[in-house]
Amino acid sequence: MDKNLNKINDPDLEAQIEKVVPFHGYLSTGAFIGIQMLNLARNLLDIKEGERIFVTCETQNCLPDPFQILRGCTIGNKGLHIVDHGKMAATINKSAENGEKTIKAVRIVLDPEKTINYPVFHAWYMNERKVSHEDAISELIKADGDVYSWYFIEVPVPVKGKKNVTICSICGESFIAEENESLCKWCANPENQEW
């Protein structure tokens, strides 16, 4: 990694990497992509330091971690949402003002039509052969954001409803009912239990 850090002339990016490495375990290519997507979104949405953001990551692989450690977006505080489409893509937005039903967001995608211009990185992306994280990240540093495509969308602001806490009539455990159902999801669909 030191080899790559030497190529970075941006103290802000260096500080970000120093925080991501112990959190994620090492600087993976996916985590570096997450950092770059975050920084792109900061510019595109004019996100200020300390301002709360929300992110939906379309893969669980690496990408969510920079958003967690650098911006405090977690699953528990609902700042991080994972919709696992197996895509290197993320949608980012700021907090909505009171009463707003939708909010401007940006969806950023690692674009194969652009990564093709960086053959070593493209080979990593398409999993064509084994490419080291060092080599893949070197190309990302060289590309300097030139591998992403994005567009703006309006996303709905979640409405906070009253929690309808119910006791399941089979297992006796309490759960938050979505409507007025009397069985928890496990008891309603025992064959669909997931661990």
Ligand SMILES: [Zn+2]
């Ligand atoms: Zn139950």
